[in-house]
Amino acid sequence: MDSHAHARYERMPFFLWGYTALLLVAGLLLGPLSQLPAGLSKIILTETALITDYVLVAGPGPALVNAALVTAISILILHFARVPYNGITMVVIGLMSGFSLFGKNFLNIWPILLGAWLYAKSRHEPFSKYAPTGLMATALSPVVSYFVLDNGWGTLPTGILAGMIIGFILPALSAYTYKVQNGMNLYNVGFACGLVAFLVVPLISSLGATPTTQYRWATGCTLPFTVLLVVLCAVLILSGLLLCGQRPAAVLSTYRRLLRTSGRAPSDYLRMFGPAPTLVNAGINGLIGLALILAIGGDLNGPTVGGILTIMGFSAFGKHPANMFPVMFGVLLGSVVMHWSLADSAVQLACLFCTTLAPISGYFGWPYGVLAGFIHASVVLYTGSPVAGMNLYNNGFSGGLVAIVLYAIIIAVIRHRRPEIQDEDYFDIVTHDEPATPRTAYQVTEKKE
Structure with missing residues (x-):
């Protein structure tokens, strides 16, 4: 890649470190x-199964400082x-900083990162190929914390080995799981982590462990987090x-083109459209998530801010x-007819994390997005208990289940009037560094006689 190709991204470290500084300053002020x-001691000495809100455990200041530390570690790695x-760079930073408010900390992520590094070494490949996945795999950092901190069962060496x-x-x-979801679940690593958790929890339970879900949910912090998010989105x-x-x-013209894409993975907006519309998109989406939580009377705390x-x-x-609204509306619609309420903490999270299924809305149309959100909100309420909250990306696991089932069913219906859907148009990773022409929601060709 020549120097001109790198020029479009040379300011990215500035934005990443500026974001880290914002988290740190906010933490010191709060x-x-x-x-x-x-506060930091409480965070690293607390078992972190879902839902463990660091804002409740240690206060908003230490929680944000922990997020800043984890974000800095991620940038350096x-x-x-x-x-x-x-685009994956922004995904990783968003995930690592967000979940550092409820589950990840600057110590429990290291064994998993070491395992990913060893995998790269075992294959004689550069760690750069697996570093993003290794960082995202820290969704299972509660397993490390449980092994290390559980009284009478786990130990430090076994925790490190498990990680x-x-x-x-x-x-x-x-x-592998990336392929079976057909690009319809953006939280692919969350689905993979859910499968691992479904193996780990029964195994350790059979050995005498008793992992359980947690419910630590802070309230009363809406105002400071609202100010923080508004400032971040405006910037x-x-x-x-x-x-x-x-x-x-x-x-703005390029941003309108971005809005016409389906979002089906892989859709690397940074490489397809450049940094400017991508930053605008991030700010607008953040304000949408914030407005949704405020509109339903939810709480702004570690988990919900992490979701945003x-x-x-x-x-x-x-x-x-364009592809998030229908899925979010599906969750809101479910609250009208289901026996759960938008006030429930897990449902508040579902309102945000349901957007993992945004590609279903963008690819098949908004009615299918509403259906996906409607189903997801109920499924996610029951997928966390069997794994005892050990997978922080529980919505990613639920989203994977919904995506696999819906894709197969919808495709069976659509193929009757759309003879051939060209999956290869979506699965060819964009490797160039100049903005690409966005793909429309449907890329189809008629079968030739």
């Missing part, structure tokens, strides 16, 4: 410095592994419009307002 060491900047095994097997497993939108070397009108940050990360890889 918590007395004298309480920071004690991507840098020293020489991972090229692309290394998880990190070692996840790259291969996630590569992203203004940066996209004013700091990327393009006229605002040109950025995840949406913003995936704004570089498949999510945009």
